[in-house]
Amino acid sequence: MGAARRFGLGQSGYSIPIVDKRHRRALLSLNSHRATEAWQEHLANYKVDWHDLAHLVHRKALFEAFGEHDPLPQLGPREIECLTWTARGKEAKEIAGILRISEHTVRTYLKSARHKLGGGTLSHAVSQAQRYHLIAP
C-alpha cells in the first residue's frame, strides 16, 4: 500500500474483468482516494455503468491495436423491434405495452442491442443501427 500511495494511488478501487466473444480478455481497474464507505456507496451507484464503460474501452483498445472493428454481431428480432420503437421516441415502459412484454424484458433487449452496437448510449445504438440499415431510418 505504501508503494501504491507513493505513486499517487488511493486506498479504494475496483477491477472489471472483460471477456469477449473471441476469447480475448482484459482488465479495467479504477482507483480512488475515497474512504471505504464512501467508495462502496459510489460503487453501488455507478457499477453497472462502469461495466458498460469497461467494454467500451475494450472495444476502443481493440480498434487501436488492430485498426478495425470486429464485425457487427447479429441483432435479434426483439432487439430490432425495441430499437425501432426507441428510434420513434418511445420509452421502455411504452415499448413494453406495445410489444406486450415486461419493461425489464424491453430493457434487457435494449442493453443487449447497445452492447452489440459498440457499448455506448442508446442514442448511439439507434444511430449505429440506422447507419448499418439494421432498422429503418
Add this chain to the structure above:
Amino acid sequence: MFLTIEADRYHAYQHLLFHMHKTRKVVFHDRLQWDVPVTGDVEIDKYDRLGPVYLIWCDASAKQFIGSMRLLPTTGPTLLDEVFRATYPSNVSLSAPSIWEVTRTCVDDAALALHHPEKTPAMAFGMIMLAVCEWCLLHGVETIVTNYEPYLARIYRRAGVEVVEIGRAEGYGRYPVCCGMVEISCKLLARMRRALDVTAPLLTGSVAGIEGYAA
C-alpha cells in the same frame, strides 16, 4: 454454506469442484441423458475452461458438496450462444455486461438428504438460485438467461422466481428446451426469501451495499 468460487481460487476448492463435476455427470449424463462430455466419473465441458464463477452449496466445513450453478458473462462465449442458440428467438443470443447465463444446475440428492433433510430437491434449487441472486445484486448483474425444460418453470415459481420464456426449441432430448430471462432485483430477493423462508444472507460478506436488504 454458500460459496462463490472464481477462477483464481479454483485450486483452493479442488475437492468441491471435483465433486461438482461428478454430480453433473450423474445428473446430466446418467439421469437426463443429455449429450454432454464425460470422462470417467466427471462431466466437464469447454465452458468450464473459460473461468466461470461457480456458486456452490456445501456443508459448513466446505468439504461436502450439496449443489451448484455455473455463471458466465454473455459478453463472452456461452453455452446458450453456441449450443442452445436455437432456443433464442431467430437463433440470436443476448449479449451485455449485465446479462449473465446460469447453466449446469445440479444437486447431490444423497448429500442434501444427509445435511438438509428438511429440504426437497426443488427447495435446494431455490436456495442456490437465491445465492445467485445475492451475487448478482452485489456485482451489478441485472438479468440472468438460462435454459430449462418446461416443467422447471413451476419449480422456479415455487422459489419466488418469475422466469420469462423468450424462446424454445425441440431436438435436444425428450422435452423442448426453453430459453428464459430472470430479472434480478431487490424485489426478487425479498420474494425468494419469503418463498424459501430465509431470513439472513446466504453469501457471507454480501449484506453491505444491497439496498432494501433489511432482514
